[in-house]
Amino acid sequence: MSMHTTLIDVDALAALPADELLIVDCRVDLADRTQGERVYLAGHLPGAVHADLERDLSDMSRVPEGLGRHPLPAAKAFSALLGRWGWTPRQQVVCYDAGPGALAAARLWWLLRFAGVRAVAVLDGGYAAWQAAGRPVETAVPVRTPTQVMLDYDPRQVIVDHATLHAAPPPLLLDARAAARYRGETEPLDRAAGHVPGARNRPYVDNLFADGHFKPPAQLREEFAAVLGDTAPAQVVHMCGSGVTACYNLLAMEHAGLTGSRLYAPSWSGWVSDPSRPVATGEPLQEPARGRCPEGRDDRTFVR
Incomplete structure (x- = not known):
């Protein structure tokens, strides 16, 4: 078999x-x-x-x-x-x-x-x-x-410690939530609206056709390349609201042959559990191909 x-x-x-x-x-x-x-x-x-x-x-x-x-x-x-x-x-x-x-x-x-x-x-x-x-x-x-x-479990596949997101070089965070939640326009579930500074947005539903079937590998590769730029898959860390729908982005990348990305398991709900952590809103100002700025501050608005 x-x-x-x-x-x-x-x-x-x-x-x-x-x-x-x-x-x-x-x-x-x-x-x-x-x-x-x-x-x-x-x-x-x-x-x-x-x-x-x-x-x-x-x-x-x-x-x-x-x-x-x-x-x-x-x-x-x-x-x-x-x-x-x-x-x-x-x-x-x-x-x-x-x-x-x-x-x-x-x-x-x-x-x-x-x-x-x-x-x-x-x-x-x-x-x-x-x-x-x-x-x-x-x-x-x-x-x-x-x-x-x-x-x-293989600990190399997951990030649980929030501080690890600030490692050098920092990973590229890919947020699977809907765009309105990522931008901070609405938040139906968690304490604060917005996203982790420096994170990019790839709503997990973008991997699917309207009937729920996944897009073909070549199309997924092209679409992820537009978000990730020249970032290697092994430097990509997926997140969402609670570490569930992020797995759809991870699955889609694996299906597209983009192997080796990881999961930030606590995701947004874990990040905002500490009110002292920074929160970004709006769209990123940098193009994905440039990666994250050293401080991770490439978004329009920051609140603490």
Whole structure:
């Protein structure tokens, strides 16, 4: 069986043998925390287990530590979750969410890669694409044989310490939030509006067509080049509101062959947890190809 490491389409998923596959339903609605499980029980891909963003893919007990609204789960807890799902290293993992504008499938994709698992892919177009293709769904909750899983994270793939953003040379921060939130015109979730000084904006929905399918690799490369300039992928660090939708930019870059970027896990909600940290608003004044200025102050307005 060939390994899928970024995206997988509906037909390719349907052709995979069930005994070598773990499918995970990651549908979530941040405005209604119970909706994900409800829609899963109402119908899901055959054999799929359900992952809850806050119960399974985050450690909500650590929110007070300034690690953002969705702190990463400990490696031990994540390993136990995979064990309850009956995951084994020979299985291909496929995660999916609702479709256009959805949230959490890329978070699970990134967590597995963070733990060293390569055979993991996001269903291109999500549940909506599966339904549109006329593929079957079921309501039965699968019973899977638990396994013993012991994985560890690769700390080189993530930044948790806010001070690391000021390393020399500083990484290029790529903010996946909507442009209005990045510019500081609105902020529906976090303490302050705006962005980390020096960050660039690439809304994660820009990676998708209107139907929720990802753009082809060549188009993604061209679009990211317009934002990143001559910055190498290894010097790119992704962020968003809480470290979830940023994974879609990371996934899109990997799909485009731009490998090696990292995640700033606390993201904006973690950054503004300390009111003393600087906040920028408006658009950057410098062109992306020039990189960030030494002080990181290349935006129009700064408040503390």
